[in-house]
Amino acid sequence: MDALGNLIRFLLLPGQAHDMKGVAPLIRNVSFGALLADKAFDADWLLEELGARGAIAVIPLKTNRKYQRDYDADAYKWRHLVENYFAKIKEFRGIATRYDKTDCSYAANWNLVAALIASR
Template sequence: GHWSSIYHQYRYWRKTGKWQKLMKIITANYDSEWLFIDGSVVKAHQHSTGAASHLDEAIGKSVAGNSSKLHLVVDACGNPIHVELSGGQVHDSKMAKTLIDSTINNQTKAVIADRGYDSSDIRECIFTHCAQSVIPVKSNSKSCNDTLDWYLYRCRHLVENAFARLKHFRGIATRYDKLKDSYAA
């Protein structure tokens, strides 16, 4: 079809929330036994900044320049079930509570993440949902990793594989959209 017809239909779906409804339908029956969380930086194109809105458009300054960060929750089969966007300077642990609260349920047995999520607040959030925390402690921590389930931690490659699959798409690998809603859709 004509590019403007496609764009207007895409924009209509974005504004009415059809993309989010579609995502909820697709992820309705996810395997919630294990949940994997992680974040990945996406370089923002130089023309993606400067949107004419006063809202937070999830583009931040970091060492590498303008960037956004995708925070992803993946189920036990490696399928993405929840995505959050933030500026590139936002640390992964700042979005962890939002990710956990939005996806964890009473069937979840473990939440697996890397050392960037090593925080007593995050562990407490996981424990309040009656799930096991599989997060290794940082090297400068006084506690140890003796009780860590290393098999589950090795399965964390599922979230890395999901990022690798998503970043095959040009529109996700580099952020060209000025608006957060457009990029999220």
């Protein structure tokens, strides 16, 4: 998602895969100043990658993290744009319940729905 909450890229993962598996391919060759994510994305390798890129990690800490670090709680409040986008996606029942039988048709419908939402 961009700073305005618009979809710019997505990646289909197997249903049982953790979202962290999709982060590296999604951020590859994309320039950004900050990454807003929830606690599930509080991983050392991702924080190091963002630091190497000069991007700010706006990710709350997991409760079991040994070493505490700071994050911008005010900037994290903008993460609601991501949740709002998923709420818009749920208006399209076929996407929300994944009616499509193949990955190809599901990805095509995601592109169609993203275009419809962007045109509003």
